Amino acid sequence: MTIQRYEVFNKVVQLQSITKAGNELNLTQSGVSHAVKSLEDELGLNLLIRNRGGVKLTREGEKVYQHTLNIMNEYNNLNQEASALKGIETGEIKVGTFSSITMYWLPLIIKQFKTEYPNININVIEDEHETVEKYVESGELDCCFTIASNEKNIEFIPLKKDKLLCIVSTENPLSKQDTINLEQLEHYPLIRSRKDWFYEVNELLSQYKINLTVKYEISSDHSMIALVKENLGINIRPELVLTNAPPGIRAIEFDKDIYRIIGLGINNRPSHATKRFISTVTDLYQTI
Template identity: 40%
Template sequence: MSLLKYEIFNKVAEIGSFTRAGEILGLTQSAVSHAVSSLEKELGFPLIHRSKSGLKLTNDGQTILNAMRQVLQAEELLKQEAANINGVTSGTVKIGTFSSISSKWMPILIKKMEQNYPGIRIELREGDYYEIEQMLIDGEIDCGFLNGTYSNQFHFKPLFRDRLLCIVSSSSPLYLKESIDIEEVELEPFILTSYSGMNDVMTILELNNVKPTIRFELYDETGIVSMVEHGLGISILPELVLKTLPPKVRAIPLKQNCYRTIGLATKQKLSPATKIFIEVLMKWLSSNEKTSQIEYTKEI
């Protein structure tokens, strides 16, 4: 068995397609299929269920994938450590991120990494909090932005507190208020974010014993803002996603001064490239004026 076969199988499992995995790795679809079949023959059991609806890992395939990822991670760490000893900064950092971080932060951070550390390649995997945490546990990423974690498998480093604001349209009786008591949320239909994992909005509603009439549950914050714009309800969203709002839609502070805490979750053992990314992230956070309105911590 070879590391190349491990890499091919890992990419097929990650992408869910032989053809697309081949395109990314610079291989033909038949070469990818042959590598996986050869690996199955060497191991003595099937790794993938193939059907007209697509492919899915077998239970044995998922188990062996986790072990293979540990081998690939060890190889990547070895390469980075060797390059570091030789005074060369190189490697790959795989980062889990959600939509607001992807759109507001990552373009700037990637640009800074390319300018200062061109030998380091950044790979992004987007998901909700639960999916990012699972990617960390499964070894698919090196670090990931989360709103907290209960897992002791990796380290969580708080970065900043992002205010939660009430979003209302001009048709709402709350529109002209300077601040909104969270209990007033019960007065109108509510549009709830539906991502899995630790749901910040549900948490603050439960803590304050508020039971809104939930009209819709949506994953995308843009869709929630659009629903509010059309007078279909009100919502509570993080300030980071609300830099631009449609006309006649306001983001109003809550009297209870509610926040979500965003941080970076990492493996216990950091690669040199991951350490550099964290250094760039922290330096940017501490110096960027655009984040000055967000209270963040330098504890890391």
């Protein structure tokens, strides 16, 4: 019963709702409330603040949640390992991803993985790089697709170099060139993407001391490309994002080898099922 209470408590925290947690766990609202209250009574602590907007953790609850999350992860790992020892591949993997990976890599990964391991479920959460990394670090996700950087608190497995390209309108004079020098960018207005998508570009500009004039800040790839197409500015995007770039746009390589590195972020104790997922991903996409 204690393990179930941990599971219920964790789900309430993650969904920030007793009702939603009950629906996902197939429990009544009163059953969820009773499980959480029983855990609070056992520990002698108030773990949740309940209000009309849902629930959130108390200061004590934040510390307890990290422990209950670790306990449930270890419990699930134990069950997966026991099944594997019996020759049965079961379990669940929680994977973080970002939009271009979701669109261009994940369908093949899931198809291949489910062919080999039909009894292992994959749950996908799409968000910003920094966010999914934090979820892996806390134990809420098993692994995530992310970008190489010098500031990581999780293990990083490099997979592939993804070229950074300058995209311009076919009406822009730069579109006549085969390659672009970084210094040329200073003469054109920049359409900047939202923070997490622009991390690698900021690193690039800082490294080569390039100062660009930001004309627009856009959160949507489609909107940004539409503005570039109308020759309202230029943008720097990874090659993967430009897989299906529309007519009227030209993607041009730089005269330097400029790229980001896509990889997998994992915690230091990956489950049996997570190791299987990592193996599938590296078989399909690892080139470095």
